[in-house]
Amino acid sequence: MSLPAPEEFLRIARGWADLGWVRALDVALAEQLHTLAPAPCSSCLLASVLVSHQAGQGHLLLNLTDTQRRPRAVIAVDPDTDRPDWPTPEALIDALVEPWASQLTAWAAVTDGAGSTPLVLIDDALYLRRYYRHETAVAEAVAHRLAEAPRLSADAVRPIADRLFPPADHPAEAAANATQKMACALAARSQFAVITGGPGTGKTNTVIRLLGLLQASALDAGHPTLRIRLAAPTGKAAARLDEAIGGQIDQLRTLDLPGGEALHQAIPREVTTLHRLLGARPGTRHFRHHAGHPLPLDMVVVDEASMVDIEMMTALLDALPAHARLVLLGDRDQLASVEAGAVLGRLCAQAEGGHYQAETAQWLQAATGEAVDSSLRDDTGRPLDQAIAMLRHSFRFDAGGGIGQLARAINTGDAQTALNILKAQDHDDLDYRGLHGADDPTVARLITSRADYPMRPAADAERAEWDAWATAILETAGQFQMLTPLRRGPFGADALNQQIEQALARTGQLGSAGPPGRWYAGRPVMVTGNDYGLKLMNGDIGITLRVPAPFGDPEQGEDLRVAFRSEGRVRWVLPSRLQHVETVYAMTVHKSQGSEFAHTALIVPDTAPPVLTRELIYTAVTRARERFTLLCASDRVLTQAIQRQVTRQSQLFS
Numbered sequence: 242m243s244l245p246a247p248e249e250f251l252r253i254a255r256g257w258a259d260l261g262w263v264r265a266l267d268v269a270l271a272e273q274l275h276t277l278a279p280a281p282c283s284s285c286l287l288a289s290v291l292v293s294h295q296a297g298q299g300h301l302l303l304n305l306t307d308t309q310r311r312p313r314a315v316i317a318v319d320p321d322t323d324r325p326d327w328p329t330p331e332a333l334i335d336a337l338v339e340p341w342a343s344q345l346t347a348w349a350a351v352t353d354g355a356g357s358t359p360l361v362l363i364d365d366a367l368y369l370r371r372y373y374r375h376e377t378a379v380a381e382a383v384a385h386r387l388a389e390a391p392r393l394s395a396d397a398v399r400p401i402a403d404r405l406f407p408p409a410d411h412p413a414e415a416a417a418n419a420t421q422k423m424a425c426a427l428a429a430r431s432q433f434a435v436i437t438g439g440p441g442t443g444k445t446n447t448v449i450r451l452l453g454l455l456q457a458s459a460l461d462a463g464h465p466t467l468r469i470r471l472a473a474p475t476g477k478a479a480a481r482l483d484e485a486i487g488g489q490i491d492q493l494r495t496l497d498l499p500g501g502e503a504l505h506q507a508i509p510r511e512v513t514t515l516h517r518l519l520g521a522r523p524g525t526r527h528f529r530h531h532a533g534h535p536l537p538l539d540m541v542v543v544d545e546a547s548m549v550d551i552e553m554m555t556a557l558l559d560a561l562p563a564h565a566r567l568v569l570l571g572d573r574d575q576l577a578s579v580e581a582g583a584v585l586g587r588l589c590a591q592a593e594g595g596h597y598q599a600e601t602a603q604w605l606q607a608a609t610g611e612a613v614d615s616s617l618r619d620d621t622g623r624p625l626d627q628a629i630a631m632l633r634h635s636f637r638f639d640a641g642g643g644i645g646q647l648a649r650a651i652n653t654g655d656a657q658t659a660l661n662i663l664k665a666q667d668h669d670d671l672d673y674r675g676l677h678g679a680d681d682p683t684v685a686r687l688i689t690s691r692a693d694y695p696m697r698p699a700a701d702a703e704r705a706e707w708d709a710w711a712t713a714i715l716e717t718a719g720q721f722q723m724l725t726p727l728r729r730g731p732f733g734a735d736a737l738n739q740q741i742e743q744a745l746a747r748t749g750q751l752g753s754a755g756p757p758g759r760w761y762a763g764r765p766v767m768v769t770g771n772d773y774g775l776k777l778m779n780g781d782i783g784i785t786l787r788v789p790a791p792f793g794d795p796e797q798g799e800d801l802r803v804a805f806r807s808e809g810r811v812r813w814v815l816p817s818r819l820q821h822v823e824t825v826y827a828m829t830v831h832k833s834q835g836s837e838f839a840h841t842a843l844i845v846p847d848t849a850p851p852v853l854t855r856e857l858i859y860t861a862v863t864r865a866r867e868r869f870t871l872l873c874a875s876d877r878v879l880t881q882a883i884q885r886q887v888t889r890q891s892q893l894f895s
């Protein structure tokens with residue numbers, strides 16, 4: 242077949258949008274571009290629909306060669322959809338005869354980055370200009386920081402590093418300590434560093450020691466201490482880091498570091514969100530801090546960096562003063578942000594192999610007394626590799642534990658071993674249950690049989706008692722979380738939440754199920770957008786409770802309030818003030834990122850949606866601290882998911 246004329250193509254593309262194959266937004270872009278700069282042929286408009294579609298899938302670019310080679314990897318058409326009598330995207334991609342890139346070069350909407358055209362073509366990578374700009378800005382800012390000479394001499398680092406990481410007795414711990422010590426020194430050496438590792442590998446422990454090292458050496462040299470802020474992409478992740486660091490900072494006191502009390506005063510204990518740090522302006526994409534008004538800081542540490550998308554990373558690098566250090570912490574194997582650009586994944590793509598040059602290895606040995614393993618040496622390693630440390634020993638999941646073994650099998654794509662581990666029933670921390678359809682009562686039973694909630698205070702109790710009660714309830718509710726890959730459909734979070742509400746109503750655990758979104762005592766909700774007025778952040782979880790209003794005065798009657806814990810205290814919010822919340826007996830795995838629960842249960846549906854990937858299953862499993870349950874409707878779907886790894890299209894750090 243031959244390609245249709247541009248106008249006819251746009252009509253076909255609108256049909257694709259009606260069928261849900263692409264977004265209306267993707268077609269609107271092509272229409273707008275064609276109005277501004279008429280396309281010489283429809284292959285140009287096809288490319289513009291696809292590059293926008295790719296952005297919606299989290300990719301920064303459309304690779305033209307790969308798209309022609311494997312159209313289905315870019316746009317998979319649902320085989321069950323009634324096909325119209327017009328061509329599919331795949332058929333049109335197959336019909337391209339002329340070299341696609343040279344057709345695009347002839348279009349006024351495309352340049353190689355010069356000017357301000359909406360599309361940019363670099364070799365055979367087509368970008369929306371916005372993402373091209375972000376990718377270039379992030380790559381340049383990181384390269385600039387990496388090019389700076391080492392900040393600290395190995396001789397200055399050594400005595401402090403030795404105190405920070407005293408020798409451990411147990412061989413496994415001694416090895417983990419040595420890796421953390423090297424990661425800490427590596428991060429101290431340059432202005433940009435990444436510390437990656439799975440759950441409980443000591444990223445936080447290492448970074449707190451890094452802060453101790455930097456502040457102690459500043460004090461030792463008679464310099465002012467660094468102005469440091471700790472941040473995370475979501476409120477929930479910030480709160481979790483906040484809880485984790487207190488004890489680890491206190492441990493520093495026992496290590497006899499230079500600087501004494503002044504050192505402890507110089508270690509920040511508060512964690513903020515990136516939005517707050519940069520000064521988000523409600524309703525705009527702009528921040529108060531940027532290159533023209535940089536952050537008044539010498540160092541920023543970002544935890545859960547896998548959730549940081551390219552746009553946020555650009556904004557952060559833009560707002561950092563040129564001299565400031567940036568340290569990113571995160572698990573590179575976790576799901577990337579839903580937004581475009583898997584920045585941490587790209588940064589750490591080679592982390593497994595180390596790739597440390599001789600100079601780095603010598604510096605590390607001098608700074609820590611530890612030798613870099615020969616398997617991690619590579620004299621052709623890139624400057625970026627010299628600033629990336631990977632922690633490999635988990636203190637949370639012992640080597641013999643089920644969750645740790647399962648996470649490892651998933652990460653290596655070994656679906657058969659993962660299934661064997663799950664089904665062997667010989668790990669106390671794992672549980673596998675078959676699901677017979679989405680309305681299998683097993684799902685609701687996990688919620689209705691939850692631990693009992695603490696006793697309600699007396700009606701005339703003071704506010705402090707209600708706060709303590711709400712805290713205990715939030716803790717109990719936070720012990721278990723049901724996770725699903727999907728939002729919609731029978732196995733999606735929306736349907737599961739309704740099903741669970743109905744089951745709770747049947748067992749008398751709530752008044753009546755009512756329509757979705759109705760407020761009732763016991764309803765757990767998650768905030769889905771930052772609300773600066775209420776001091777609630779995206780990802781914060783609250784629980785609806787019936788309490789005297791006002792507290793301490795039962796005569797006035799009772800009312801529903803949603804209790805949240807934020808910034809170390811309970812915040813009671815009127816339900817009507819919560820504009821962006823959803824019920825979270827079940828939540829999507831994407832929403833669970835940055836959170837952790839004693840027990841999680843993951844639903845694997847009976848068909849494989851594109852979102853069900855290795856990263857998603859790994860993220861769900863590693864949300865569990867003590868116990869993981871798999872509710873599996875199809876072993877085949879689980880196997881396919883573990884074998885499917887997403888590669889976000891991008892040229893960042895390539």
Ligand SMILES: Nc1ncnc2c1ncn2[C@@H]1O[C@H](COP(=O)(O)OP(=O)(O)OP(=O)(O)O)[C@@H](O)[C@H]1O
Nearest residue numbers: 417418439440441442443444445446447485636637
């Ligand atoms: N070198 C070490 N020796 C002994 N215990 C350690 C060491 N490093 C970390 N731990 C302990 O292991 C646990 C996990 O450490 P940490 O919180 O630093 O890991 P993490 O990688 O930041 O975890 P997460 O994935 O939850 O962010 C903590 O209880 C910590 O005290």
